[in-house]
Amino acid sequence: MTTAELMTGTDLAAEIVAQAAARAKALREKTGVQPCLATVLVGDDPASATYVRMKQNRSKKAGIASRSVVLPADTTTDELVTEIHKLSSDPAVHGILLQHPVPAQIDERAAFEAIDPAKDVDGVTMRSFAAMAFGDPGFRSATPGGIMRLLEAYDVPIAGAHAVVIGRSPILGKPVGMLLLASNATVTYTHSRTVGLPEIVRTADIVVAAVGKPDFVRGDWLKPGAVVVDAGYNEGNIGDVHFEEAAQVARLITPVPGGVGPMTIALLLEQAVDAAEAQAG
Template identity: 65%
Template sequence: MTAQILDGRAVSAAILERVQREVAEFVGSHGRVPVLATVLVGDDPASHTYVRMKASRCAKVGMRSQRIELDETISTETLVNKIRELSDDPEVDGILLQHPVPGHIDERAAFEAIAPSKDVDGVTRTSFATMAFDEGGFRSATPGGIMALLDAYDVPLSGKHAVVVGRSPILGKPVGMLLLTRDATVTYCHSRTVGLADLVAQADVLVAAVGRPELIRGEWIKPGAVVVDAGYAGNKGDVEYAAAAERASLITPVPGGVGPMTIATLLAQTIKAAREHESAGHLGT
């Protein structure tokens, strides 16, 4: 068996084509361009690269990216105040705080300064709660992208055993909640889980989200499993790709799998936010 590729580049391209049409319709109806504000703290090269990629994608779909760069020495209070300014700015539709921030900053406090109606990256407690309760709202961008990718390939989830390896508040935990809302049986694991190989071997659907290259060995994979690798370090994912591809039915490449879906989800949620802001404004007049 050689696994079929879960092609995030192709699926994200289709999503972005749809978003581009929706943006054009929005501009025609409301006479303004949707705005995504990206907040970048410090000089981390990878973060700068990610922000440039997001700005490029914004331009391609007709959105405007408002980039705010802040010195790495700023305080949590200063960052929180800036994000609150953006939350109060009627011209801004979505806010993205690029992760990670410098270690001295209280990242959770900064995330919570984002107005829920502009949390297009799905990082606030409000967004997590709406995901867990399946009440709409904005999904965490990477988990939302993973679900869209699985849906694009008609991966059945109801009744399946999904194993999530990773417990971060913006990836591991929310993707487990999203899988649970689709009637999967979800097991959470992490890098310190005892007997990890045995638990991975039970997975009909495996989501790897730890950030440790090749932590998950190919021989652990259940024959026919669907493998989603959301890890990325030095062009390697969390899963030993070549060996896993010999056992899985579907697998994401690294890069080219989950990453493009994250940006597509972010922009899809930004146009959704813009429409909701216009609707709320009209209701209030």
């Protein structure tokens, strides 16, 4: 029996997208500029291709034009960087999304850094990370930004809370910790090699699971009444948190799917409109 309240992102994401669509329409009517999001996909991974199509469909519904660049699986880093530079210098493109992960032969960081920071609507460049860390204007990483909006919508007290982040990826774990810190949480970064991980998680008021392992976080790892954000998505619609166990202990918990996922896309589209407005002057 589930006791935790579900922290769903579906309705909130719909509101954010509706607002972005209204702004996109207003920008188009005022300036003739239609926000455009370019997606870059390397290879033919079915899951990645599905994600790209979904983002393009959501973009269309929000009045955001799509530009699709699909490159072969054997693309080199230099070839990918060249394509991204072309998009960065194209005034008709306002946001750039590189679908990740990329094939093993590509230097993903080099590819991310080829994105013009003014078009980094997925918040993956070092410039965007620095902006999140220092509280400067800039784009948030889409998933961490979505998590923060979700916590705010559910009135989760962040200031003074102890937040434990499980995961250290440069586009999820690390930036969400920076955003929580900027909101005056006390943040502990952990990962799959952390010694005594269950004991550390048990001290958390807020847990963000982003480790990429199904059912990794167990119910007895949690402090009663904790807020649990499951940012994992594994095969079979399984998150990084054992939902049934965690729901017996937590006060709030995000479902998978329907929790963090919709928020990620919503933030991406919102930031694409932000970028278009800024570039339109």
